[in-house]
Amino acid sequence: MAIIRPFKGLRPAQALAEKVAARPYDVLSAAEAKAESAGNPYAFYHVSKSEIDLPEGTDVYSQAVYDKASENLQRFIKEGTLFQDNTPCYYIYRLIMNDRTQTGLVCVSAVSDYNSGIIKKHEFTRPDKEKDRINNIRTTKAQTGNVFLAYNDVPEINSLTDHWVQEHAPAYDFTAADGIRHTIWVVDNPGSVQEITSLFEKKVPHTYIADGHHRAASAALVQQELAANGQLAHDAPANYFLTTIFPASQLVILDYNRLVKDLNGLSKASLLSALEYDFTVENIGHLPQQPTMLHEFSMYLEGNWYRLVAMEGTYTTDPIGILDVTILSNNILDKLLGIKDQRTDKRIDFVGGIRGLQELVRRVDSGEMKVAFALYPVTIQQLFDIADSGNVMPPKSTWFEPKLRDGLVSHLL
Template sequence: MAKIVPFRAVRPTPDKVSLVTCRTYDDYSPAELAAYLDFNPFSFLHVLNPAYVNQQKIGLEKRFKLVAQKYHDFKTERILVEEAIPVVFVYEIQSKNRVYTGIVAGTSIADYQNNTIKKHEDTLQYRVELFKDYLHQTGFNTEPVLITYPDQSDLNNWINQTKSTTSIYEFSTTNKEKHTLWKIDDAAQIKWLQQQFENIGDVYIADGHHRSASAELLYQEDKASGNPHLDHFMSFLIAESNVKIYEYNRIVRDLNGHTKESLLEALAATFWIKNKEQELWKPTKKFEFGMYLDGEFYSLSIKDENSFGDVLESLDAQILYEKVLHPILGITDLRNDERIDYIPGNQSIVTIKEVVDEGEFEVGFMLFPAAIDEIKALADNDLIMPPKSTYIEPKFRSGLIVYEI
């Protein structure tokens, strides 16, 4: 029984929304970041990076306080305004190839604790504690947790009906996406929505495991304060058929002492290998892997697909680790080993070719994306994916909707 709640969101005024909202801070190159900060005084990047003007090196606590102050300035200047009453939203992102539509609402810390909100990825404690401190110092969050739920015809119909009404925002961004937001402030509609989610049962975190874990840790530490906002965290809830799951491809800096020939010989014990030469080849099905080595692409197909046990053992990312990365290339820690890096599958495999050809990396591996059923099965069985197994869209824009704590 999943619970959702409305909240008094803070958001940009309609005339400034296209100027305020931004992609996640880490998505910007240094040149892009400098341009936005130099020439767009309304960008939410000024809130996220308030020390930019002075280019100063400062401690985290001071940085978080500056973020809080800049956020307060944006509200004082009425760049951002607060809803008069608690609301929920319907949010649509339209890219060149896909349309994503979901519901923005508060979700329950209690549901997170009792595993009604299910997880499939591990978290790093230092990152959880760092973002918890950020939430505590700044008092807000603008990046919701992406949560999927099983498709529901009644909810789909309601969303489609809502999209036929007048939106509060409709704007385009420089990465050629169109964004539309509808506000739901009718108490009867909100109650109906809450009942729908109560009937759904379990829901699944697709993206945002660290953010949800940080919200739960903040709740544990500060619940004695009686702050009711700690009981929930902001989520973007979307039907599982409406998410796009990409793989994370792997690039490795060296061959762990292997020559090209000895690496191919070691791989041949587990895989059928075909040299694709200059063909830009990537996997087309599960149990199939791509490799780029010494200027050529290879297909690697598992010889015995029935040799794997549970859903984790048969996950392609786990197979690559157990059969190649660990025993052959000597990589034991996928999170912290500096010999390995990751490229999300929404980027062209040409990127892998380029970084290997440049010489910084020796070999690249391409995977087939995990299916939503695999992710759910892992979560249902309390199993954890290897790090960087999935890159999931849609991605939410910072500064579009703010949840205050």
């Protein structure tokens, strides 16, 4: 059963919460983080994207970046921008986006659950991304990036969190510039804390990583490193990692789209001809069109959009084979464009559906990329089925919105 624990969260002074809150470090570039934090010395980007405080052109994976993150984090603590709770707490985190509400529990989850498979995965991780987070955690001695977990609904847990929300004032409540409302309550009553811990141990056999595979893997590797060096007591904070756990019924997955830098030596005409072996291909003009059903794709190439529908026989019906990301990977990215490993190939990039199809158009029209593919999103049940089967999806298969904000609750090691 799932092991979760309360912890002494590091969080902002109430008056500064909105200024501190930052989008997750891995959903925006350094340039975007620098623009968003302009004139705001409290922005958590100074920790999560600390290259914004270093000379332009600094290698984002250099030790100087991690040292700057640690320096800025300690400065925030010293100046009172951030403070640590005196007793272990849980935190209830509610997000509202487009009138849709999801409410999760901020806690720390056991690294041992990650290692044993109680926390289930659905993606492989990229070595370069793992190393980045390992260096960040090791240098800052903190987990500042949240791992987003999901679980099959438990009515008793939902009732408990709903009751706490109704009976207590929030610690933070603000609407960010993108229109998403963020509200956090601190659960500090010892009886309620124990009840939450017990409910998860009795009622939740598994949790599933929805978003944050690299953050989870890196936390586990840091814990392994510290344990090997004899630096960990049984109850050491590094035996746990920062998570926020949501009931599955409240979650929605958006599409996760692909961009490729070249056509692997093919011309436009030869690519379109080759696609017709596995797909029906229709030129749909200059206006973007989102795929409307499974096994349908939208492709943007040289100013035109094309509708691609996978033919029967190009995919299997097992939990992995039936996924659109698998169909695209096997029949286009690998077979035609020569991309064998999406985790390491530098010719491919990924764009979350929240950015819209215009982002695909922009990057292809700029010449940065040659072709883009928009996909129909997977479902939360497909994600659970794959994780339960012990399989993994191709990388970057799911995009969840709304995103948790970095800086509102961190876990010190």
